[in-house]
Amino acid sequence: MSKVAVIGGGASGMMAALTAAEDKENSVLLLERQQRVGRKLLATGNGRCNLSNTELTMQNYHGSDPAFTEHALRGFDPEKTLDFFRKLGLLTVTEPGGRAYPLSDSANSVVDILRFACAEAGVEIITSCPVLGIKKDGSKFLISAGEETIRTDKVIVACGGLAGGKLGGVKDGYELLGSLGHSRTALIPALVQVTTDPEYPRALKGIRADAEIELFSEDRHICSARGELQFTEKGISGPVTFDISRAVASLGDKKGTVHIDFLADYPRNEVLSMLRAKASAYGTLPCEELFTGLVHNRLGKMLLKCSGLCGGKTMSELTEEELADAAGAAKDFRLRIKGTEGFDNAQVTAGGIRTSEFDPRTLESRMVPGLFACGEVLDIDGDCGGYNLQWAWASGRLAGKLGK
Numbered sequence: 001m002s003k004v005a006v007i008g009g010g011a012s013g014m015m016a017a018l019t020a021a022e023d024k025e026n027s028v029l030l031l032e033r034q035q036r037v038g039r040k041l042l043a044t045g046n047g048r049c050n051l052s053n054t055e056l057t058m059q060n061y062h063g064s065d066p067a068f069t070e071h072a073l074r075g076f077d078p079e080k081t082l083d084f085f086r087k088l089g090l091l092t093v094t095e096p097g098g099r100a101y102p103l104s105d106s107a108n109s110v111v112d113i114l115r116f117a118c119a120e121a122g123v124e125i126i127t128s129c130p131v132l133g134i135k136k137d138g139s140k141f142l143i144s145a146g147e148e149t150i151r152t153d154k155v156i157v158a159c160g161g162l163a164g165g166k167l168g169g170v171k172d173g174y175e176l177l178g179s180l181g182h183s184r185t186a187l188i189p190a191l192v193q194v195t196t197d198p199e200y201p202r203a204l205k206g207i208r209a210d211a212e213i214e215l216f217s218e219d220r221h222i223c224s225a226r227g228e229l230q231f232t233e234k235g236i237s238g239p240v241t242f243d244i245s246r247a248v249a250s251l252g253d254k255k256g257t258v259h260i261d262f263l264a265d266y267p268r269n270e271v272l273s274m275l276r277a278k279a280s281a282y283g284t285l286p287c288e289e290l291f292t293g294l295v296h297n298r299l300g301k302m303l304l305k306c307s308g309l310c311g312g313k314t315m316s317e318l319t320e321e322e323l324a325d326a327a328g329a330a331k332d333f334r335l336r337i338k339g340t341e342g343f344d345n346a347q348v349t350a351g352g353i354r355t356s357e358f359d360p361r362t363l364e365s366r367m368v369p370g371l372f373a374c375g376e377v378l379d380i381d382g383d384c385g386g387y388n389l390q391w392a393w394a395s396g397r398l399a400g401k402l403g404k
Contacts, residue, residue: 004402005143005152006030007131007176009037011389012375012396013158014114019400020156021121026402028123029152031145033130033172037118038111040164044347044389049107051085052078052393053386055098060387062246063379064185068355069391072363076394084393088113099386134176136368154370156399161349161376162187169343173377177353181367184353185379189346190246191388196235196258196335200302204231207296208238212264215244215337217256223247226264236335242384246350249340256337262295262303262330272327279323283316290315290326303329348388352379363399374399 002025006017009032017030030037044050053060056078061069076084082092082100090113091103102109118125126145133144134155143150159173174184211229213236215222227240236258248256263271278290288311291300304311307329309322318326343349355378357366365371374395382388 001025001027002154003027003152004029004154004156005141005150006156006158006400007134007143008032008158008160008173008375008377009034009125009127010158010160010375011038011041011392012160012399013156014038014118015393015396016156016158016372016374016400017123018114018117018121019397020154020402021118021123022400023402023404028121029150030118030123030125031129031131031143031150032125032127033170035128037115037125037127040160040169041111041389042107043164044107045101045386047107048101048105049110050099050101050386050389051092051110052081052100052390053098054078054082054094054100056387056390060383060385061391062350062381062383063352063355065355066380068358068360068378069380069394071360072394072398073390076397078390081390081393085110085113088117097385131172131176134180136180136371139370141370154372154402156372156374156402157377158373158375158396158399159377161352162343163189163191163346163349163376165344169349173373174353177371177373177377180365180371182353182357182365185351187343187349187351188246188249189340189343190249190350190381191242191347191384192245192249192345193232193237193341194235194241194245194248194258195338195340197338198234200306200333200335201231201235202233204299204302205233207231207299209262209296209299210264211240212261213240213244214259214261215247215256216259217251217254222251222256229260234341235338239384242347245340245346246381248337249350251337258335258337260333260335262299262333268327268331271330272324275323275327279315279318283314285315287311287313287315287318290318291330295330303333306333347384348381349376350381352377352381355379362401362403363395364403372399372402 225243230238307325
Protein backbone atom coordinates (compact mmCIF):
# COMPACT_ATOMS: atom_id res chain seq x y z
CA MET A 1 0.00 0.00 0.00
CA SER A 2 1.38 3.40 -1.06
CA LYS A 3 0.55 6.39 1.14
CA VAL A 4 -0.22 9.60 -0.78
CA ALA A 5 -0.58 13.03 0.82
CA VAL A 6 -2.37 15.83 -1.04
CA ILE A 7 -1.69 19.26 0.45
CA GLY A 8 -4.55 21.65 -0.26
CA GLY A 9 -8.27 20.98 -0.40
CA GLY A 10 -9.23 23.26 -3.26
CA ALA A 11 -10.34 22.29 -6.77
CA SER A 12 -7.05 20.79 -7.96
CA GLY A 13 -6.36 19.13 -4.59
CA MET A 14 -9.72 17.38 -4.38
CA MET A 15 -9.44 16.25 -8.01
CA ALA A 16 -5.91 14.95 -7.35
CA ALA A 17 -7.07 13.08 -4.25
CA LEU A 18 -10.04 11.51 -6.04
CA THR A 19 -7.82 10.42 -8.93
CA ALA A 20 -5.15 8.94 -6.65
CA ALA A 21 -7.86 7.06 -4.74
CA GLU A 22 -9.01 5.32 -7.94
CA ASP A 23 -5.92 3.13 -7.52
CA LYS A 24 -6.85 0.83 -4.63
CA GLU A 25 -3.16 0.41 -3.87
CA ASN A 26 -3.10 4.00 -2.65
CA SER A 27 -4.05 5.28 0.78
CA VAL A 28 -4.90 8.95 0.24
CA LEU A 29 -4.73 11.71 2.85
CA LEU A 30 -5.96 15.23 2.04
CA LEU A 31 -4.64 18.03 4.28
CA GLU A 32 -6.40 21.41 4.31
CA ARG A 33 -5.43 24.42 6.43
CA GLN A 34 -8.94 25.92 6.37
CA GLN A 35 -11.87 24.66 8.46
CA ARG A 36 -13.45 23.16 5.36
CA VAL A 37 -12.41 22.13 1.87
CA GLY A 38 -13.34 24.10 -1.24
CA ARG A 39 -13.72 27.49 0.41
CA LYS A 40 -12.30 29.46 -2.54
CA LEU A 41 -14.28 27.27 -4.91
CA LEU A 42 -17.49 28.49 -3.25
CA ALA A 43 -16.74 32.05 -4.34
CA THR A 44 -16.01 31.35 -8.01
CA GLY A 45 -18.36 32.74 -10.63
CA ASN A 46 -20.00 34.99 -8.03
CA GLY A 47 -21.06 31.88 -6.17
CA ARG A 48 -22.29 30.12 -9.31
CA CYS A 49 -19.01 28.25 -9.99
CA ASN A 50 -17.95 28.59 -13.61
CA LEU A 51 -16.70 25.00 -13.88
CA SER A 52 -15.15 25.06 -17.31
CA ASN A 53 -15.37 26.51 -20.81
CA THR A 54 -16.17 24.36 -23.83
CA GLU A 55 -14.54 26.86 -26.20
CA LEU A 56 -11.14 26.52 -24.55
CA THR A 57 -7.95 27.00 -26.57
CA MET A 58 -4.30 27.09 -25.55
CA GLN A 59 -4.42 30.86 -26.15
CA ASN A 60 -6.54 31.19 -23.00
CA TYR A 61 -3.52 30.38 -20.80
CA HIS A 62 -0.56 32.46 -19.68
CA GLY A 63 2.74 32.01 -17.88
CA SER A 64 6.39 31.59 -18.77
CA ASP A 65 5.44 28.54 -20.87
CA PRO A 66 1.68 28.28 -21.56
CA ALA A 67 2.33 25.18 -23.71
CA PHE A 68 3.09 23.36 -20.45
CA THR A 69 -0.70 23.00 -20.03
CA GLU A 70 -1.26 21.14 -23.26
CA HIS A 71 -0.76 17.53 -22.12
CA ALA A 72 -2.98 17.93 -19.06
CA LEU A 73 -5.72 19.84 -20.89
CA ARG A 74 -5.84 17.45 -23.83
CA GLY A 75 -5.94 14.47 -21.49
CA PHE A 76 -8.81 15.93 -19.45
CA ASP A 77 -10.57 18.44 -21.67
CA PRO A 78 -13.83 20.29 -20.87
CA GLU A 79 -15.96 17.48 -22.34
CA LYS A 80 -14.26 14.85 -20.17
CA THR A 81 -14.43 17.16 -17.17
CA LEU A 82 -18.18 17.74 -17.47
CA ASP A 83 -18.71 14.01 -18.06
CA PHE A 84 -16.68 13.29 -14.91
CA PHE A 85 -18.94 15.56 -12.87
CA ARG A 86 -22.09 14.08 -14.43
CA LYS A 87 -20.93 10.64 -13.29
CA LEU A 88 -20.49 12.03 -9.79
CA GLY A 89 -24.10 13.21 -9.91
CA LEU A 90 -23.69 16.88 -10.85
CA LEU A 91 -25.83 18.23 -13.67
CA THR A 92 -24.33 21.12 -15.63
CA VAL A 93 -25.47 23.66 -18.19
CA THR A 94 -23.36 25.40 -20.83
CA GLU A 95 -24.20 29.02 -21.64
CA PRO A 96 -23.46 30.95 -24.85
CA GLY A 97 -19.73 31.58 -25.01
CA GLY A 98 -18.95 28.12 -23.63
CA ARG A 99 -19.15 28.86 -19.91
CA ALA A 100 -20.27 25.79 -17.98
CA TYR A 101 -22.07 26.02 -14.63
CA PRO A 102 -23.81 23.58 -12.30
CA LEU A 103 -27.51 23.41 -13.20
CA SER A 104 -28.25 24.32 -9.58
CA ASP A 105 -26.47 27.65 -10.21
CA SER A 106 -24.72 27.12 -6.87
CA ALA A 107 -21.05 26.49 -6.12
CA ASN A 108 -22.16 24.62 -3.01
CA SER A 109 -23.34 21.80 -5.27
CA VAL A 110 -19.86 21.37 -6.73
CA VAL A 111 -18.10 21.37 -3.36
CA ASP A 112 -20.64 18.97 -1.84
CA ILE A 113 -20.38 16.52 -4.74
CA LEU A 114 -16.59 16.52 -4.45
CA ARG A 115 -16.75 16.01 -0.68
CA PHE A 116 -19.18 13.11 -1.07
CA ALA A 117 -17.01 11.54 -3.79
CA CYS A 118 -13.87 11.82 -1.64
CA ALA A 119 -15.63 10.17 1.30
CA GLU A 120 -16.96 7.39 -0.91
CA ALA A 121 -13.49 6.82 -2.40
CA GLY A 122 -11.93 6.48 1.04
CA VAL A 123 -9.97 9.74 0.98
CA GLU A 124 -9.15 10.80 4.54
CA ILE A 125 -9.69 14.56 4.87
CA ILE A 126 -8.11 16.50 7.72
CA THR A 127 -9.11 20.17 7.94
CA SER A 128 -7.69 22.99 10.11
CA CYS A 129 -4.35 21.36 9.39
CA PRO A 130 -1.67 23.73 8.02
CA VAL A 131 1.41 21.97 6.69
CA LEU A 132 4.53 23.57 8.13
CA GLY A 133 7.21 21.70 6.22
CA ILE A 134 8.16 18.80 3.96
CA LYS A 135 11.43 16.88 4.04
CA LYS A 136 12.68 14.03 1.91
CA ASP A 137 13.90 11.06 3.92
CA GLY A 138 15.30 8.52 1.51
CA SER A 139 12.38 7.42 -0.65
CA LYS A 140 9.85 8.78 1.86
CA PHE A 141 8.50 12.24 2.68
CA LEU A 142 8.15 13.63 6.18
CA ILE A 143 5.31 16.15 6.43
CA SER A 144 5.11 18.43 9.47
CA ALA A 145 1.47 19.17 10.21
CA GLY A 146 1.02 20.88 13.56
CA GLU A 147 2.71 18.73 16.20
CA GLU A 148 2.40 15.63 14.04
CA THR A 149 4.86 14.26 11.48
CA ILE A 150 3.24 12.28 8.66
CA ARG A 151 5.30 9.79 6.67
CA THR A 152 4.23 9.28 3.05
CA ASP A 153 5.45 7.76 -0.20
CA LYS A 154 4.16 10.49 -2.54
CA VAL A 155 3.19 14.13 -2.10
CA ILE A 156 0.98 16.31 -4.28
CA VAL A 157 1.23 20.04 -3.57
CA ALA A 158 -2.06 21.73 -4.48
CA CYS A 159 -2.01 24.74 -2.15
CA GLY A 160 -3.19 27.31 -4.66
CA GLY A 161 -1.77 30.82 -4.83
CA LEU A 162 -1.89 34.19 -3.11
CA ALA A 163 -5.16 35.31 -4.69
CA GLY A 164 -8.22 35.55 -2.47
CA GLY A 165 -6.38 35.92 0.82
CA LYS A 166 -9.63 36.30 2.75
CA LEU A 167 -10.73 32.93 1.40
CA GLY A 168 -7.48 31.10 2.03
CA GLY A 169 -4.94 32.38 -0.49
CA VAL A 170 -1.49 31.77 1.00
CA LYS A 171 2.20 31.41 0.16
CA ASP A 172 2.35 27.89 1.63
CA GLY A 173 2.77 26.10 -1.69
CA TYR A 174 5.60 28.33 -2.85
CA GLU A 175 7.41 27.97 0.47
CA LEU A 176 6.96 24.20 0.72
CA LEU A 177 8.17 23.62 -2.83
CA GLY A 178 10.93 26.19 -2.33
CA SER A 179 12.21 24.23 0.65
CA LEU A 180 12.62 21.24 -1.66
CA GLY A 181 14.69 23.19 -4.17
CA HIS A 182 12.07 24.66 -6.46
CA SER A 183 11.93 28.32 -7.53
CA ARG A 184 9.16 30.65 -8.60
CA THR A 185 8.53 33.61 -10.86
CA ALA A 186 7.21 37.00 -9.74
CA LEU A 187 3.64 36.92 -8.43
CA ILE A 188 1.01 39.42 -9.57
CA PRO A 189 -2.76 39.58 -9.03
CA ALA A 190 -4.91 38.60 -12.03
CA LEU A 191 -8.64 38.56 -12.75
CA VAL A 192 -8.95 41.59 -10.51
CA GLN A 193 -10.50 45.06 -10.55
CA VAL A 194 -8.52 47.81 -12.28
CA THR A 195 -8.08 51.14 -10.48
CA THR A 196 -8.22 54.39 -12.48
CA ASP A 197 -8.54 58.12 -11.95
CA PRO A 198 -11.76 58.13 -9.92
CA GLU A 199 -13.66 61.14 -11.32
CA TYR A 200 -15.84 59.33 -13.85
CA PRO A 201 -15.98 55.82 -12.27
CA ARG A 202 -17.12 57.19 -8.90
CA ALA A 203 -20.10 58.89 -10.55
CA LEU A 204 -20.93 55.73 -12.52
CA LYS A 205 -20.52 53.25 -9.65
CA GLY A 206 -22.65 50.17 -10.24
CA ILE A 207 -23.35 50.87 -13.93
CA ARG A 208 -22.85 47.87 -16.22
CA ALA A 209 -22.37 47.96 -19.98
CA ASP A 210 -21.29 45.72 -22.82
CA ALA A 211 -18.04 47.22 -24.06
CA GLU A 212 -14.85 46.66 -25.95
CA ILE A 213 -11.79 47.89 -24.10
CA GLU A 214 -8.21 48.41 -25.21
CA LEU A 215 -5.16 48.87 -23.02
CA PHE A 216 -2.44 51.28 -24.13
CA SER A 217 0.85 52.14 -22.48
CA GLU A 218 3.00 54.97 -23.78
CA ASP A 219 0.96 54.97 -27.03
CA ARG A 220 1.59 51.24 -27.51
CA HIS A 221 -1.38 48.88 -27.83
CA ILE A 222 -1.06 46.15 -25.20
CA CYS A 223 -4.26 44.11 -25.41
CA SER A 224 -8.01 44.29 -25.90
CA ALA A 225 -11.13 42.46 -24.75
CA ARG A 226 -14.90 42.51 -25.21
CA GLY A 227 -17.60 41.78 -22.62
CA GLU A 228 -19.40 43.14 -19.58
CA LEU A 229 -17.85 46.16 -17.89
CA GLN A 230 -18.82 47.42 -14.45
CA PHE A 231 -17.85 50.74 -12.89
CA THR A 232 -16.69 50.78 -9.28
CA GLU A 233 -15.84 53.59 -6.90
CA LYS A 234 -12.14 53.21 -7.70
CA GLY A 235 -12.23 52.16 -11.34
CA ILE A 236 -13.62 49.32 -13.44
CA SER A 237 -14.50 45.69 -12.91
CA GLY A 238 -16.45 42.92 -14.66
CA PRO A 239 -15.31 40.05 -16.92
CA VAL A 240 -13.90 42.31 -19.65
CA THR A 241 -11.76 44.14 -17.07
CA PHE A 242 -10.54 40.87 -15.58
CA ASP A 243 -9.34 39.83 -19.03
CA ILE A 244 -6.94 42.78 -19.22
CA SER A 245 -6.04 42.95 -15.52
CA ARG A 246 -3.04 40.63 -15.86
CA ALA A 247 -1.56 42.98 -18.46
CA VAL A 248 -2.37 46.01 -16.30
CA ALA A 249 -0.62 44.47 -13.28
CA SER A 250 2.38 43.63 -15.47
CA LEU A 251 2.81 47.32 -16.41
CA GLY A 252 4.14 48.04 -12.92
CA ASP A 253 5.06 51.72 -12.71
CA LYS A 254 4.52 52.34 -16.43
CA LYS A 255 1.62 54.62 -17.24
CA GLY A 256 -1.40 53.10 -18.95
CA THR A 257 -4.72 54.19 -20.40
CA VAL A 258 -7.83 52.16 -21.05
CA HIS A 259 -9.93 53.10 -24.09
CA ILE A 260 -13.59 52.03 -23.82
CA ASP A 261 -16.00 51.60 -26.74
CA PHE A 262 -19.58 51.48 -25.45
CA LEU A 263 -21.11 50.95 -28.91
CA ALA A 264 -18.66 48.43 -30.30
CA ASP A 265 -21.12 46.96 -32.83
CA TYR A 266 -21.50 50.33 -34.56
CA PRO A 267 -18.80 52.25 -36.49
CA ARG A 268 -18.22 55.84 -35.41
CA ASN A 269 -19.87 57.30 -38.51
CA GLU A 270 -22.99 55.21 -37.83
CA VAL A 271 -23.09 56.40 -34.22
CA LEU A 272 -22.80 59.98 -35.45
CA SER A 273 -25.70 59.35 -37.87
CA MET A 274 -27.83 57.98 -35.01
CA LEU A 275 -27.08 61.05 -32.89
CA ARG A 276 -27.94 63.37 -35.80
CA ALA A 277 -31.24 61.56 -36.26
CA LYS A 278 -31.98 61.74 -32.51
CA ALA A 279 -31.25 65.47 -32.44
CA SER A 280 -33.48 66.03 -35.44
CA ALA A 281 -36.38 63.92 -34.13
CA TYR A 282 -36.33 65.26 -30.57
CA GLY A 283 -35.08 68.78 -31.15
CA THR A 284 -36.92 70.37 -28.22
CA LEU A 285 -35.54 67.94 -25.63
CA PRO A 286 -32.50 68.97 -23.54
CA CYS A 287 -29.20 67.70 -24.94
CA GLU A 288 -28.68 65.58 -21.79
CA GLU A 289 -31.07 63.07 -23.38
CA LEU A 290 -28.97 62.60 -26.52
CA PHE A 291 -27.84 59.07 -25.57
CA THR A 292 -31.19 57.95 -24.13
CA GLY A 293 -32.02 54.55 -25.60
CA LEU A 294 -28.43 53.89 -26.63
CA VAL A 295 -26.68 53.45 -23.27
CA HIS A 296 -27.60 53.65 -19.58
CA ASN A 297 -28.98 57.12 -18.79
CA ARG A 298 -26.30 57.96 -16.22
CA LEU A 299 -23.60 56.80 -18.57
CA GLY A 300 -25.09 58.85 -21.41
CA LYS A 301 -25.00 62.02 -19.33
CA MET A 302 -21.40 61.26 -18.34
CA LEU A 303 -20.41 60.80 -21.99
CA LEU A 304 -21.82 64.23 -22.77
CA LYS A 305 -19.90 65.75 -19.87
CA CYS A 306 -16.75 64.03 -21.10
CA SER A 307 -17.26 65.46 -24.59
CA GLY A 308 -17.64 68.98 -23.18
CA LEU A 309 -21.43 69.27 -23.38
CA CYS A 310 -22.61 70.35 -19.94
CA GLY A 311 -26.23 71.18 -20.73
CA GLY A 312 -28.20 74.33 -21.38
CA LYS A 313 -28.93 73.46 -24.99
CA THR A 314 -31.73 71.63 -26.72
CA MET A 315 -30.88 68.82 -29.11
CA SER A 316 -31.69 70.97 -32.14
CA GLU A 317 -29.09 73.50 -31.00
CA LEU A 318 -26.22 71.00 -31.07
CA THR A 319 -23.63 71.68 -33.76
CA GLU A 320 -22.17 69.04 -36.05
CA GLU A 321 -18.90 69.35 -34.17
CA GLU A 322 -20.62 68.77 -30.83
CA LEU A 323 -22.43 65.72 -32.16
CA ALA A 324 -19.12 64.36 -33.49
CA ASP A 325 -17.48 64.94 -30.09
CA ALA A 326 -20.33 63.07 -28.38
CA ALA A 327 -19.98 60.15 -30.80
CA GLY A 328 -16.25 60.15 -30.14
CA ALA A 329 -16.80 59.97 -26.38
CA ALA A 330 -19.05 56.92 -26.78
CA LYS A 331 -16.55 55.17 -29.06
CA ASP A 332 -13.36 56.14 -27.23
CA PHE A 333 -13.96 56.89 -23.53
CA ARG A 334 -10.54 57.08 -21.85
CA LEU A 335 -9.49 56.45 -18.27
CA ARG A 336 -5.97 56.80 -16.91
CA ILE A 337 -4.90 53.69 -15.05
CA LYS A 338 -3.44 53.68 -11.57
CA GLY A 339 -3.03 49.91 -11.20
CA THR A 340 -5.08 47.01 -9.88
CA GLU A 341 -6.61 45.94 -6.61
CA GLY A 342 -4.40 43.56 -4.61
CA PHE A 343 -4.29 39.82 -4.07
CA ASP A 344 -7.15 39.85 -1.55
CA ASN A 345 -9.53 40.89 -4.34
CA ALA A 346 -7.92 38.86 -7.12
CA GLN A 347 -9.47 35.64 -8.38
CA VAL A 348 -6.18 34.10 -9.45
CA THR A 349 -2.42 34.52 -9.09
CA ALA A 350 -0.32 35.11 -12.19
CA GLY A 351 3.13 33.60 -11.77
CA GLY A 352 4.17 30.75 -9.52
CA ILE A 353 6.50 27.77 -9.30
CA ARG A 354 8.50 27.44 -12.51
CA THR A 355 6.90 24.88 -14.81
CA SER A 356 10.31 24.03 -16.32
CA GLU A 357 11.05 22.22 -13.05
CA PHE A 358 8.16 19.76 -13.60
CA ASP A 359 7.43 17.12 -16.24
CA PRO A 360 4.34 18.28 -18.21
CA ARG A 361 3.42 14.65 -18.97
CA THR A 362 3.05 13.74 -15.26
CA LEU A 363 3.46 16.98 -13.22
CA GLU A 364 6.17 15.22 -11.23
CA SER A 365 9.12 17.26 -10.04
CA ARG A 366 12.24 16.90 -12.17
CA MET A 367 14.24 17.48 -8.99
CA VAL A 368 12.46 15.43 -6.31
CA PRO A 369 11.05 12.03 -7.34
CA GLY A 370 7.62 11.34 -5.89
CA LEU A 371 6.76 15.05 -5.57
CA PHE A 372 3.96 16.45 -7.74
CA ALA A 373 2.29 19.86 -8.06
CA CYS A 374 -0.91 21.05 -9.69
CA GLY A 375 -3.26 24.00 -10.01
CA GLU A 376 -2.59 27.64 -9.23
CA VAL A 377 0.68 27.06 -7.35
CA LEU A 378 2.35 26.56 -10.75
CA ASP A 379 3.19 29.42 -13.12
CA ILE A 380 -0.01 29.03 -15.15
CA ASP A 381 -3.08 31.26 -15.15
CA GLY A 382 -6.07 31.45 -17.45
CA ASP A 383 -8.47 34.05 -18.77
CA CYS A 384 -11.78 34.82 -17.09
CA GLY A 385 -14.52 32.34 -18.01
CA GLY A 386 -13.87 28.95 -16.42
CA TYR A 387 -10.37 28.46 -17.76
CA ASN A 388 -8.62 28.51 -14.38
CA LEU A 389 -10.93 25.90 -12.91
CA GLN A 390 -10.45 23.76 -16.02
CA TRP A 391 -6.69 23.94 -15.42
CA ALA A 392 -7.29 22.97 -11.78
CA TRP A 393 -9.35 19.91 -12.78
CA ALA A 394 -7.00 18.85 -15.58
CA SER A 395 -3.76 19.33 -13.65
CA GLY A 396 -5.23 17.72 -10.53
CA ARG A 397 -6.34 14.76 -12.61
CA LEU A 398 -2.86 14.37 -14.14
CA ALA A 399 -0.98 14.80 -10.85
CA GLY A 400 -3.30 12.32 -9.13
CA LYS A 401 -2.23 9.60 -11.54
CA LEU A 402 1.17 9.79 -9.84
CA GLY A 403 3.12 9.25 -13.03
CA LYS A 404 1.29 6.08 -14.03
